[in-house]
Amino acid sequence: MATLHRFFLPDTPLEPGQPVDLTPIAHQLSRVLRARPGTRIVLLDGRGQEFLTEVRRLDPGEARGQILEVGPAAGEPRRPVILYQCTLKADKFEWILQKGVELGVTRFVPVIARRSVVRPAAAVLKKYPRWQRIIQEAAEQSGRGCLPELAAPLSWEEAVRTGEGLRLLPWEDATGHPGLLATLQRSGQAPPPAISLLVGPEGGLTPEEVALARSAGWQVISLGTRILRAETAALAAVAVIQAHGGELGG
Structure with missing residues (x-):
C-alpha cells in the first residue's frame, strides 16, 4: 500500500x-x-x-x-512526541510542520514567547487552515495513519505548565547541562511514555523564560557547541529522539 x-x-x-x-x-x-x-x-x-x-x-x-x-497503518510512532514550537516566520514554521510530520511528531503546539515573530494568538489562529493542510498532505505523503494534532496556541507561561512524559528544553546557553542523547540514554531503563520538546523562537529565549520552564519541571538540555537556528534545532532534536527510540530504522 x-x-x-x-x-x-x-x-x-x-x-x-x-x-x-x-x-x-x-x-x-x-x-x-x-x-x-x-x-x-x-x-x-x-x-x-x-x-x-x-x-x-x-x-x-x-x-x-x-x-x-x-x-x-505502519507509519505511526510507538510513543507520542509533542513539539511545543515558538512561532517563527511563516515559511520556517511551515517547514517544521511538514518535516515534523514526516519524522513522527504526534502533536504540534504553537507557543508565543517574548521574542516570537508572530505574537497575538488571533494572528496565529488565522494561519491554522493552511497549517492543517500542510499537516494532512505531509501525513498522506509520509505514510502516517493518524493526523497529527495542531493544538491551540499557548503563551510561554501556559506552555511550561503543560507537557507530557519527559519534558525537554533545548537552549543555546545550556553550558554545563547534559546533551539530548545523554538525557535519553539515562531514561533507557524506564523509557518515558511520551516526550515533550519545547523549542524557542528565532531571537532565542530570555533567562527569565528558561528559569520559569525549569521551575515547572522542564529539563534544560544542550544540542552541542554550535548555535542552531530554531527550525534546525527542532528537527534535529526530533530526529535524535526518534533514532534513539528505534523509529528511524532500528
Whole structure:
C-alpha cells in the first residue's frame, strides 16, 4: 500500500467490502492524479487504519469506490512526541510542520514567547487552515495513519505548565547541562511514555523564560557547541529522539 496515493477521509464511513463515497477527493483523483476506474488508492480513517480501495466511478464532481482490504497503518510512532514550537516566520514554521510530520511528531503546539515573530494568538489562529493542510498532505505523503494534532496556541507561561512524559528544553546557553542523547540514554531503563520538546523562537529565549520552564519541571538540555537556528534545532532534536527510540530504522 505504501506506493499508492493516500487520502485521509476521517468523516467518511469506511467498512471492508463496502462501497465508499470518494466525492470529497473527486477533483484530486480526476484532475490532479488523472486516475481512472480501476485505479487503486489507500484511504485513511485518521485512527490508524488504512483501507485499500479501488476507484469504480470517477467524474470531476463525484466519485465512488469499493474497499478491498483493511489493515493497520505502519507509519505511526510507538510513543507520542509533542513539539511545543515558538512561532517563527511563516515559511520556517511551515517547514517544521511538514518535516515534523514526516519524522513522527504526534502533536504540534504553537507557543508565543517574548521574542516570537508572530505574537497575538488571533494572528496565529488565522494561519491554522493552511497549517492543517500542510499537516494532512505531509501525513498522506509520509505514510502516517493518524493526523497529527495542531493544538491551540499557548503563551510561554501556559506552555511550561503543560507537557507530557519527559519534558525537554533545548537552549543555546545550556553550558554545563547534559546533551539530548545523554538525557535519553539515562531514561533507557524506564523509557518515558511520551516526550515533550519545547523549542524557542528565532531571537532565542530570555533567562527569565528558561528559569520559569525549569521551575515547572522542564529539563534544560544542550544540542552541542554550535548555535542552531530554531527550525534546525527542532528537527534535529526530533530526529535524535526518534533514532534513539528505534523509529528511524532500528
